Amino acid sequence: MSNVSQSYTNMSIEVQYQDLMRVIIVSTLSTVPSFIFLFLNGTMLFTLRSKPVFRDTPRYILLYNLLFADTVQLAQSQLHYLLSVFKVKLPYPVCLCLSLLASLTTGISPLTLSVMPLERYVAVCYPLRYPTIITIRNTGAAIIVIWIISSLNNLTRLIFFFPFEMLKNLQEKDLCSNIALLLGTRSDQYDTAFTCLVFVSAGVAVIFSYIAVILAARLASANKALARKARNTLLLNMMQLCLSLCSTIYPPLLIALSRTVTRTVLSWVQNIFYVCFIILPRCLSSLIYGLRDRTVRPVLMCHLCCHQKLSL
Known part of the structure; x- marks a missing residue:
């Protein structure tokens, strides 16, 4: 009898060891690229505040x-992933605050991407009026409006879908995620409607600006190089x-897969999806803009390589 108990104990220890190794490997595969891109993004943010030419240019x-x-x-x-x-x-x-922060920042990206194409549209189609339309003050006002819209979205979710009557009895019994907040199906429907509205608006802004730039490029008076x-910037x-839209399908995919695959397979798939749908869309801006823009690239490389600062 003691041999059987010892055998079960050894098997349990081995299973726990395998689970621990799996957790370490999975978390490392996601954490390492995440911290690398956080470093790149942080360097890019520092670069965009390091020179007056960046601080005083609306598109930057x-x-x-x-x-x-x-x-x-x-x-x-x-x-959230490590938790x-x-x-x-x-x-x-605490979990609610993290979820609200995620919802706030998730809405900022597509809203900003709906304004950036319009700035390029004005630069190409109305070059003479550009300095009076696209000013630092107007750009700041647009950014404030973007944050207000995203904040109002959060406030709406909190007021209309949060179960305040159950606040005293609420305890986080599941892992901290948007799924575990239990705001109800109406909240999911509202999130879907808001996401569709934001991405459709941003898509219309990009397509409209792209068509307008192409038409302007055919005119003799237009700046062909600009x-x-x-046009390349609008394609970007x-x-x-x-890529931002892809990040919105991450939770539904995991929910669908959790019903058909084992827990071990789900953990590896979750890691792959997390890198492709969450990490990559959040880091490509710094990589693409930093390497593509001739003004940003030398300063960014200078900071990444810890060389002496360049002067513009």
Whole structure:
């Protein structure tokens, strides 16, 4: 009888050891690239505040806002992911704050991407009026409006869907995630409607600006080089928008797969999806803009390589 008990004990220890190794490997595969891209994003944010030419140019101000929201979203997503992997349970108020922060920053990116194409549209189609339309003050006002819209979305979710009558009895008994907050199916429907509205608006802005830039490029009076550069930038905005949209299908995919695959398979698939749908969309802005923009690239490389600062 003692041999049987010892055998069960050894098997249990072995299973626990395998689970621990799986958790370490999975968390490492996601955490390492996440911290690398957090470093790159942080360096890009520092670069965009290091020179007056960046601080005083509207398109770089909009890029900073986009990159800041993506960086906060990446850090928050990585924290959520590690809490999930290591099965850490948090008090409901803390989990609610993390969820609201995620919802706030998630809406900032597509809203900013709906403004950036319009800035390029004005630059190409109305070059003489550009200095009076796209000013630092107007750009700041647009950014404030973006944050207000995303904040109002959070406030609406909290007021209309949070079960205040059950607040005293609420305890976080599951892992901290949006799924565990139990705001109800109406909240999911509202989130879906808001997400569709934001992404459709951003898509319309990008497509409208792209068509307008192409038509302007055919005119003899248009700046061909500026129009070509603006067209490539708008294509980049469209790609960023598609990547941001991909991040919204991450939870539904995991829910669907959790019903058909084993827990071990789900953990590996979750890691792959997390890298593809969460990490990559949040880091491509710094990589693409930093390496593509001739003004940003030398300063960014200088900071990454810890060389002496360049002067513009």
